Amino acid sequence: MIEAHGLTKRYGDTLAVDGLSFDVTPGRVTGFLGPNGAGKSTTMRMILGLDRPTSGDVRIKGEHYRRLHHPLRTVGALLDAAWRHPGRSARNHLRWIARSNEIPQPRVDEMLALVGLTSVANKKAGGFSLGMLQRLGIASALLGDPEVLLFDEPVNGLDPEGIHWIRRLMHTLAEEGRTVFVSSHLLSEMAQTAQDLVVIGRGRLIYQGTTDEFIDRATKQTVRVRSPQLDAVREALRGYGATFEEEDGAILVSGMDSNEVGELVFAAGATLHELSPQRGSLEQAFMQLTGEAVEYHAGQGA
Amino acid sequence: MITLLAVERIKLATTQAAWWCTAIAVVASLGFAALFVGFAGDDFALTVGSSQAGATFGRTVLLVLGVLVVTTEYHWGTARTTFQAVPSRAPVLLAKATVVGILAAVVGLAVGFGSLGLAMLLEPGAELALDGAADWRAVAGQGPVYLLTAVLGVGIGLLLRNTALGLAVALVWTQLVEGLVVLIPTIGDDIYVWLPFFAASQFVGSDVGSPALGLGELPLGPLGYGAYFAGICLLLLAAGVWTAVRRDA
Amino acid sequence: MTLLAVERIKLFSTRSPWWCALVALATTVGFTALIVGNANEQFPATVATTQFGYFFGLAVVMVLAALAVTTEYRFGTIRTTFQAIPNRTAALVAKTVVVALLALVIGEIVAFASWGLSVLLQPDFDLALNSTADWINVAGVGPIYALAAVMAVAVGILVRHSAGAISLLLIYTLAVEDLVSLIPNIGDDIYKWMPFNVANKFLTGDGASNAGRAADAGAPLSTSPLSPGWALAYFAGTAVVLLAVAIATAKRRDA
Structure with missing residues (x-):
């Protein structure tokens, strides 16, 4: 129309x-x-x-x-x-x-x-x-x-x-x-x-x-992991090549779903206290997307 | 076109500017005419022409109204609403000029005949009968002059779109430039006889207010000057409409 | 001082003062160039001639001064101002002072630019400033602009509406005084005391700065009976009274 x-x-x-x-x-x-x-x-x-x-x-x-x-x-x-x-x-x-x-x-x-x-x-x-x-x-x-x-x-x-x-x-x-x-x-x-x-x-x-x-x-999918053996979890994630960041004693894994993360932690022999899929906020996602458009332009020197 | 005239009539009648300007134009013009006639005394020969002494004042007020009806629309955004409703723009702008012009013509006639009536009341002995074309032009001629002046204001408003700027240009031009041009040595007089409001004054034949100058033979007669004034006003309107149609609203 | 700084920032953070100064300069100097450039034996250039265009700058300055107030009312910043400075008299006087100073500067620039250009255009005529009358005719333009700006601020405060204030000011200064002088018998007596006619007396006095040019070949001399000094005082007094009335009104009114 x-x-x-x-x-x-x-x-x-x-x-x-x-x-x-x-x-x-x-x-x-x-x-x-x-x-x-x-x-x-x-x-x-x-x-x-x-x-x-x-x-x-x-x-x-x-x-x-x-x-x-x-x-x-x-x-x-x-x-x-x-x-x-x-x-x-x-x-x-x-x-x-x-x-x-x-x-x-x-x-x-x-x-x-x-x-x-x-x-x-x-x-x-x-x-x-x-x-x-x-x-x-x-x-x-x-x-x-x-x-x-x-x-x-x-x-x-x-x-x-x-x-x-x-x-x-x-x-x-x-x-x-x-x-x-x-x-x-x-x-x-x-x-x-x-x-x-x-x-x-x-x-x-x-x-x-x-x-x-x-x-x-738009929304970035992350999995939040808490465990008493954080070092082992970190080790396993690094070995797998996963990207993650840490926040308040927990690990936020991005690019993997909770099944994959759970299996990886299990294989590493660590105890899980929390394994929860997280969604980023809409506004964050939106700012990221339009922010990329802004960067794209700036990069072009337009 | 009838529809658009009705639209612009509603717009004009539903804001205060038109009523204020009409009231000020009539009251101030007639008030000045009354002062003029009232103090004329016996040594001053009152004529049909000099009874119109206050008419230039009301004319200026209608010029202000012409500018305002356009610039306020741009200021408040109703110009965009209007162009949304009538996207080709030109017809609705011409309708606006027509409606303001008609109002101005009515005010002009009211001022013209009102001034004359006032003079007759205050000086019953004076020779104030309308004898011949010149007398009629002096009185009834205020109608077309006011009409064209308002149309000129609309043109200026469309070109400048800003209230302060539009009013300043319109008023400085009519009230200042035309008076000062005669001060230019040698060529001042030659320019002066081609200035629009000098032309308008020649059309109505009112010599009150224009400096007593030895201008010699004028290039046009009263009717020629009337047509010349009309041409300038319509040209400015056309330029205004043309710009408004092409420009982003 | 703080208040003056506030008003100075407000005025100069918009582009309008620059535009107005430029327009005042361009129109006045341009018109002067026309008059002086065409001067000849019959219509010689004189010091007074170089200032015949001063009304252009005056009109622009008055529009600027009125807008400095009315735009504050239109955009509601006058409320912000009165919130920040509850003493309205101080706030409005500060604004008036800043606008008047700007007008003074514009006036001096316009006047001396017109005079300077004239000297360049007509080196053969005697345009040197060699008497008090000559100096007043040129340098006096600034004070007149400043006082006219005070009047315009006052009218702006009273009317609060751009279109109304501008129309009133321009029609009054450019038309009403002259119209009044046309009223038979009493017109001249009233006209003698009308402010802008009196201001003209201050500037041109009895025509000393226009010596050598026929009286009917220039702007008519002021009919005011005052001496130039008293004429300035009278004009200033009118401006101050108008401003006082305006401020008193603004104090009593809701912002």
Whole structure:
């Protein structure tokens, strides 16, 4: 539904987005993951025709955004909740947007009710809290009942209740068969929201596929070993050529599963006090992966 | 296009800038006109033209409004929302210029006829009937002049996109540059007769406020100057729209 | 001193002062070059002529000074400032002093650059600064810029809104005073006492620095009845009163 091919954006000397290609499919929530400054917002602006790619292109349902007729009925987006005139009321903000794409005016009040802003509909948006602004932004994204939805960091600054609400909303939208593309710099957030992931670092694609697979691939598997005969265990591991490190009187073995480690220790005749497979934290893994992308770039002298 | 005009009408009517500028333009212009007429006394021959003494003030306020309606959209990010809704950009920007222009024209007519009405009230004895094309231009001509001035503001706003910069350029140009150019020896006068707001003043025929200069034969007549002023304003608008369409939002 | 350092850091950690100084210099000097460069026997270059463009720099300096305050309100840093320095009078006076000093420096640079360029362009005309009037006409630009910046800071504090403050300042300085002078009968009497007309009196006095040039071939002389010294005092007084009103308002108001 969204297809990017070799998408590139250069600002002066900096390459914000570098040959990015990916697909986003309908019926699923696709996370767009990368550290701050990785080029997520720039990519989203290019999808929406706000910024022109330096090269490459991106299409929605096979069309360039700028060629869509009444685009808000095809694509709804929340890029920055602060994009509103502070002197204009929530209802009037939605009114002009609706009018621009000939969306019937009753839809404005429906959306205000959906996001829970009915009671403040006639208040100036300048006095809104960040949470209220996010809700207003989501209302404007949903105004045209679009098949494709883009959200840029929608949970930023929200309270837990608000975060939960947005997650549920995105799942509902995807279940209705819509394409939902949501960016975040937090893998833990995406792990709970997105079924698919597009991961970028320094403007380049690092991964595209399911979230589960990414997490499997990303998290480093280690086995924690505790034993009264640590010296013997060390000896055996070295003999086997295993990599390990020590931590609080225990050994963390990487690159082997617990069966292999258990057998090796048994063969060395050591007593086991603990043999437990460990998973690294998601955030650690993610930082490692995108960190590699950073290093890769630095190494190239780009 | 009707749709986009409605969009821009909603946008303009739902923020305070338009109301403030309209109020200030009308009150300040008429207030100054009242002062002017009120203190004119017997030794001063009040005419239809001099009843419009305050009109340049309101014109400047509408120039400010023209700049503001664009730069505030860029500042608050609603320009991007607008371009998301209308990705081809040019139609919606032209709609904006049209809506602001229409408001400005209404304000201009209100100032023009309001000033005249005020003069008639304060000086019932003066010769203030609208006789001939020149008198009509002086009064009703404020409508098109205000319209074009606001459109010029929109053009400047689109080119500069920043409120402080846009206002500074617009105001320094209209209030300072045009007055100072005449100080340039020899060539100053030749430049002066081609400056946009001098042209606008020639169109309405109001000589109040422009320094009494021996400019000699002017290169254009009032209607020619009107067309020239319109050309400059529309050209700047076109340049603004063209840049906005090409630039990243 | 600490407060001055704080405000100095705030002002110079953005690029706007440099840009403003550059624009003030470029527009003023550029315009001076046009005027002086075209001087001839009929319209000779004089010391006063070299400063005909001073309004350009003045407008830029006032915009800069107003923005120094209004952007703090817009971005909320004024609250951070008042949090760090609960004595609002001290904080705002420090800001005013720093902005005014910058304006003073810009004014002197602009004035002497305009004069220097003129000397280069027209070596045949007598542009030497050989009287008090000549010196005041050039070196006096700095103090006028500084005091105008104080007024602009005051208006910025009162209006708190960039667009409003800039419009008000520029329309007032560049248009309203002249418009007032057009009011029949009483206009001239009011105009005599309007601040920027009085400031002009300080700079050009009775036209001594413009000797040799016909009165109608230059900027009109100030109609103020004050002597140059009193004119400066009057202009300074207006600025200080405006600032005092603004600070009193800011103290009473929620930040």
